[in-house]
Every structure is written in C-alpha cells, then in structure tokens.
Amino acid sequence: MTHPPRHLADLALAERRAAVTELGEKPFRADQLSRHYFARYTDVPQDMTDLPTGLRATLAAELLPRLLTPEKELTCDNGATRKMLWRLYDGALVESVLMKYPDRVTMCVSSQAGCGMGCPFCATGQAGLTRNLSTAEIVAQVVAGERTLTAESAPAAAPTATSRISNIVFMGMGEPLANYKNLIGAVHRLSDPVPSGLGISQRSLTVSTVGLVPAIHRLTEEKLTVRLAVSLHAPDDEARDELVPVNRRWKVAEVLDAAWDYAAATGRRVSIEYALIRDINDQPWRADLLGSLLKGHLAHVNLIPLNPTPGSKWTASRPGVQEEFVRRIASHGVPVTVRDTRGREIDGACGQLAATVTGRSVGPARKAGSHLLPLA
Numbered sequence: 001m002t003h004p005p006r007h008l009a010d011l012a013l014a015e016r017r018a019a020v021t022e023l024g025e026k027p028f029r030a031d032q033l034s035r036h037y038f039a040r041y042t043d044v045p046q047d048m049t050d051l052p053t054g055l056r057a058t059l060a061a062e063l064l065p066r067l068l069t070p071e072k073e074l075t076c077d078n079g080a081t082r083k084m085l086w087r088l089y090d091g092a093l094v095e096s097v098l099m100k101y102p103d104r105v106t107m108c109v110s111s112q113a114g115c116g117m118g119c120p121f122c123a124t125g126q127a128g129l130t131r132n133l134s135t136a137e138i139v140a141q142v143v144a145g146e147r148t149l150t151a152e153s154a155p156a157a158a159p160t161a162t163s164r165i166s167n168i169v170f171m172g173m174g175e176p177l178a179n180y181k182n183l184i185g186a187v188h189r190l191s192d193p194v195p196s197g198l199g200i201s202q203r204s205l206t207v208s209t210v211g212l213v214p215a216i217h218r219l220t221e222e223k224l225t226v227r228l229a230v231s232l233h234a235p236d237d238e239a240r241d242e243l244v245p246v247n248r249r250w251k252v253a254e255v256l257d258a259a260w261d262y263a264a265a266t267g268r269r270v271s272i273e274y275a276l277i278r279d280i281n282d283q284p285w286r287a288d289l290l291g292s293l294l295k296g297h298l299a300h301v302n303l304i305p306l307n308p309t310p311g312s313k314w315t316a317s318r319p320g321v322q323e324e325f326v327r328r329i330a331s332h333g334v335p336v337t338v339r340d341t342r343g344r345e346i347d348g349a350c351g352q353l354a355a356t357v358t359g360r361s362v363g364p365a366r367k368a369g370s371h372l373l374p375l376a
C-alpha cells in the first residue's frame with residue numbers, strides 16, 4: 001500500500017527543520033514554510049515572497065504537496081453551512097463541513113476514508129473502511145476551511161469571532177480512535193501555536209468515539225485537554241449490541257468507566273451522543289436508565305434526531321417522544337440538549353455525498369444518513 005505524500009503537517013517543527021536541512025537549506029526555511037501554511041493558509045509558491053524565487057517551488061513540492069482536490073461543494077442555510085467533498089491522492093473521498101454561527105465557526109472533519117465499525121444507522125459505516133487519513137490529510141481539511149473563511153471576509157476587515165475556525169469536531173467520516181497515531185498528530189498540529197501548528201485551543205477540539213475502551217484509556221494518558229464525545233446510543237447492552245457492533249467487545253459499563261476516567265483526568269464534561277431512533281432506543285425506560293447511569297458524573301447528553309440512510313427501516317423519533325426523552329434525562333439532573341439539524345436540507349447529504357460520486361448510492365440522494373452535523 002502506498003502512503004499519502006509527505007507534508008509538513010505530518011511533521012513536528014523540529015522534523016520539518018531536519019527535512020529542510022536534508023534538502024541543503026537553512027532550517028529557518030521550515031519556519032517560513034510553516035507560517036505560510038498555518039498562518040496564511042497558503043501552499044502556493046508565488047505567495048511565498050519571503051523565500052528566494054528559485055527555492056519556492058522546490059520547497060513547496062517537497063513539503064507542501066496538495067493533498068485534497070475539491071470534488072463537490074454544497075451550501076445551505078444561506079451559505080452558513082458548507083459541505084465539502086474532497087478527493088485524496090489515491091482517489092479516496094472524504095467529507096468535511098464548515099458551520100457558521102453568529103458567535104463561532106465549527107468545522108467537522110473526517111479522520112478516515114469510510115469506517116470499519118459498521119454501525120447500521122450510519123451511511124459511512126455501511127460503506128466500510130477504505131483507509132486511515134494521514135495527519136496532514138486531517139489538518140488540510142481545517143486549513144481549507146480557514147482559507148474559505150479568509151476568502152469570504154473583506155481583505156482589510158478587522159478579525160471577528162467568525163473570521164477563523166473556533167471549534168473542530170472529529171465527527172465526519174471515520175472512527176478517530178481507530179486512527180490513533182494520526183489523530184494525536186492532528187490534535188497537536190491543530191493546537192500547537194504558529195509556526196508549529198494552527199494555534200486552535202485544544203479545549204475547542206472534540207474527539208468523538210464509538211467507544212474503543214483501550215484507546216480512550218490511552219487518550220486519557222496523553223494529558224490533552226480535548227473534549228471527549230462518546231457515541232452511546234443506548235444505555236443497555238441489548239440495544240447497543242445491535243446499534244453499535246463494537247459493544248459486543250466493550251460493554252456500556254466499560255465504555256462509561258473509561259469516559260469517567262477521562263473526565264476525572266481532564267476535568268472536562270464528556271458529551272454522551274445519542275441518536276434517537278423511533279421505537280428502537282427512544283422508550284421512556286431507556287431515558288430513565290440513561291439518566292440514572294449518568295447521574296452525578298461529569299456528563300452532558302447530546303440527542304441527535306436520526307437522519308435516516310436510504311433504504312433504512314429506521315427513522316427519527318416522534319416529536320412528543322423526543323420531548324419526553326429529554327424531560328426524563330433532565331429529571332435526573334443530567335444536562336441534555338438536542339443537536340440542531342443544520343445542513344439536512346442539502347440534497348446528497350454527508351456520507352451520501354461520497355456515495356453518489358462513487359456510484360455506491362442505493363437510494364435518492366437526499367437527506368441521507370448525514371452525521372456531519374453540529375453540536376447543539
């Protein structure tokens with residue numbers, strides 16, 4: 001198997017300096033290149049006017065290869081939500097979403113092309129895993145988002161709360177903790193200050209996991225301050241075994257124990273993700289069980305109305321049922337919100353957007369299985 005081309009975002013700053021030295025150049029050239037990429041979001045040699053003309057193309061070719069080619073772009077919510085489909089060097093497709101709010105900008109990124117976890121309600125899960133993304137392929141999605149924001153703002157305008165990406169969620173395609181090493185690399189590149197990285201606070205990054213217990217423990221040991229989201233979807237093993245097949249390996253109790261360890265180590269509230277599926281996991285007793293499991297822990301429940309995949313037998317809960325579910329969780333003193341469904345009206349929504357391009361689509365390309373949705 002070949003690898004994506006080496007990119008400076010795969011390397012720590014010291015490694016970039018070493019790479020530049022190997023090319024016969026002074027180490028500070030690595031810092032200059034890094035500033036172009038992480039502060040100006042450019043990889044175009046002509047933009048690099050602080051580098052000798054003869055050197056620009058060589059260094060860019062060595063350390064700033066283009067990793068993402070735009071394949072398709074869709075906007076909705078009057079341009080506030082923008083979904084991007086990217087083609088990688090080997091033809092694999094991944095999606096990311098940029099969501100603008102009045103006071104912040106959230107970017108949802110993919111960590112893998114496809115996903116091997118097989119959750120039956122998820123469009124990405126149904127297509128299986130193509131491959132892990134490299135650290136630089138993850139980071140490049142965010143840099144592309146920053147570039148879009150910069151292009152949209154007036155050149156001389158003073159920076160505002162929405163002129164840069166403020167939050168990043170690893171809720172696009174893939175299971176981030178199944179691509180552990182490259183995920184950790186990406187967290188560092190996104191959060192390290194310029195010129196090492198993009199300088200986005202770790203506290204503003206959310207890693208969402210299906211519940212890979214050993215990897216959650218490992219993440220706890222990293223001593224990072226990223227937020228952890230756990231996709232629980234059921235408080236009992238019977239339902240979770242079906243909705244989240246990895247539950248057959250790591251049960252609800254083990255997943256929650258790992259989450260509480262993470263919360264204790266970081267002091268950060270864990271977000272419990274729960275896609276509400278009509279008559280499958282939305283019964284009042286399940287809300288009560290969930291509330292009692294989470295009560296007294298550093299947790300917050302984020303309910304997601306199911307976005308059905310084409311041909312799926314499952315659909316979202318009835319509104320009254322959803323409200324009752326919220327009410328019951330809250331009655332245990334557990335904070336709960338319902339995720340907004342931004343971006344859903346886009347035809348060929350996420351997961352499906354990739355499927356339509358590869359011809360894997362099995363149904364009409366609309367409202368399909370998107371999980372690239374913002375946190376509430």
Ligand code: SAH
Nearest residue numbers: 122171174175208209231273306307369371
């Ligand atoms: N693999 C990771 C992160 C990507 S999925 C995880 O599972 O946590 C991001 C979120 O979208 C998860 O909470 C996932 O369960 C949810 N999701 C996936 N498909 C969905 C759908 N069709 N409707 C609503 N939420 C969905």
Ligand code: SF4
Nearest residue numbers: 115117119122125210
């Ligand atoms: Fe993978 Fe997450 Fe989809 Fe499950 S919900 S198949 S873990 S992307």
